Amino acid sequence: VSTTEQAQASAARQGARTALPYMLALAPYGVIVGALVDQSHVARAPGWASAVLLYGGSAQVIALQLLGSGATVAVIIATIALLNVRLVAYSTAIAPRWRNAPRWWIALASYVLIDPAYVIAEQRWETETDPTSHERLAWHRRYYMGAAATIWAIWVAACGIGTFAGSTFASAIPVSVVVQLMFVTMTVTLARQSTSIQAAVLGFGFGIVANPLPEQLGPLVAAGAAVAVVCIVHRGPR
Amino acid sequence: MTAWLAIGGAGLVAYVMQLVPPLLHTRHDMPAQIAEVSRLVAPAVIAALLASSLVTNAHGGFPARNIAVLIVGMVVARRTRSIPYTVASGVLVYAAIGAFL
Numbered sequence: 475v476s477t478t479e480q481a482q483a484s485a486a487r488q489g490a491r492t493a494l495p496y497m498l499a500l501a502p503y504g505v506i507v508g509a510l511v512d513q514s515h516v517a518r519a520p521g522w523a524s525a526v527l528l529y530g531g532s533a534q535v536i537a538l539q540l541l542g543s544g545a546t547v548a549v550i551i552a553t554i555a556l557l558n559v560r561l562v563a564y565s566t567a568i569a570p571r572w573r574n575a576p577r578w579w580i581a582l583a584s585y586v587l588i589d590p591a592y593v594i595a596e597q598r599w600e601t602e603t604d605p606t607s608h609e610r611l612a613w614h615r616r617y618y619m620g621a622a623a624t625i626w627a628i629w630v631a632a633c634g635i636g637t638f639a640g641s642t643f644a645s646a647i648p649v650s651v652v653v654q655l656m657f658v659t660m661t662v663t664l665a666r667q668s669t670s671i672q673a674a675v676l677g678f679g680f681g682i683v684a685n686p687l688p689e690q691l692g693p694l695v696a697a698g699a700a701v702a703v704v705c706i707v708h709r710g711p712r
Numbered sequence: 713m714t715a716w717l718a719i720g721g722a723g724l725v726a727y728v729m730q731l732v733p734p735l736l737h738t739r740h741d742m743p744a745q746i747a748e749v750s751r752l753v754a755p756a757v758i759a760a761l762l763a764s765s766l767v768t769n770a771h772g773g774f775p776a777r778n779i780a781v782l783i784v785g786m787v788v789a790r791r792t793r794s795i796p797y798t799v800a801s802g803v804l805v806y807a808a809i810g811a812f813l
Contacts (some may be wrong), residue, residue: 502796506796513745527719527723527724528723530726533726536758537719541718541763550722551718552759553727553761554726555729556757557757557758558730560750561729572734575737584730584735585731609748625738648803650778651806653800654765655795658785659785661759661762662789662793663764663793665755665759669752670752670755671755673753673759674756675759677757677758678757678759678762681759681762681767682763682764684740692760693763693809694757697756700756706760
């Protein structure tokens with residue numbers, strides 16, 4: 475085995491090791507998300523499949539919540555697409571580092587790209603001293619895949635445990651309150667700058683006003699209005 | 713069937729959105745204005761869903777107990793940014809208020 479191959483294998487292992495502390499926090503979240511399936515009137519098979527098909531806590535919680543409240547398929551897809559815009563920003567930012575990778579690898583790497591995987595990859599990239607070297611780019615790809623694949627495997631397993639074994643404790647907890655607390659944490663985590671805080675506050679206010687709209691369109695309309703208002707206000711005089 | 717369509721469809725759309733930039737070999741960051749708007753969308757969507765959940769579950773009443781829980785949850789979330797801690801503290805407050813009322 476060549477030194478290069480050893481270095482590449484070591485990169486994947488380092489990535490996996492870096493991901494493990496994140497999973498101490500994410501695995502309980504995965505169990506709770508899995509347990510919500512049982513309470514949201516969604517069958518267990520598609521509920522657990524959401525861990526693989528949607529792959530992302532916020533997207534899964536929102537899809538289950540909207541399915542449980544009777545939203546149409548189009549509204550659910552549009553809401554998840556809006557929520558996913560931030561991941562497009564991640565994949566755009568990371569794309570230059572993947573330019574020499576095979577297409578099958580890019581397809582896989584794009585699938586496992588979620589917030590913690592991106593954060594881990596970025597933290598390591600910031601310490602890189604030779605960002606143009608092909609060998610170093612390959613090392614970073616292995617490192618990213620080691621971290622992202624570890625997160626994926628533990629997340630899907632945690633959701634499975636929650637879906638099939640979590641109903642015993644899920645029936646004892648106030649599910650609507652748990653979902654609301656998850657939404658609070660996600661909002662606080664994502665809204666760090668003044669403009670995103672304003673978007674969240676306006677989204678909440680408009681969400682109350684728009685709630686009576688049919689087909690569960692209220693949140694979608696409210697979010698669109700909130701983003702539009704913040705953009706208009708911050709565009710300033712021309 | 714609706715659940716499979718919704719989850720499968722949303723998953724496919726989300727995946728294609730993430731796949732396109734690296735497949736097109738983008739060599740530049742997202743334009744600053746689009747990146748800024750993309751940062752606004754997720755908090756706005758989730759906050760709107762929170763409002764909708766709060767109003768729907770209040771069934772026409774004033775959800776004082778839930779609002780108290782969410783205020784505690786917001787404080788814990790700001791300090792820890794941890795879903796397990798926020799959910800655990802919020803559920804404890806919810807149970808404590810229920811025990812006293």
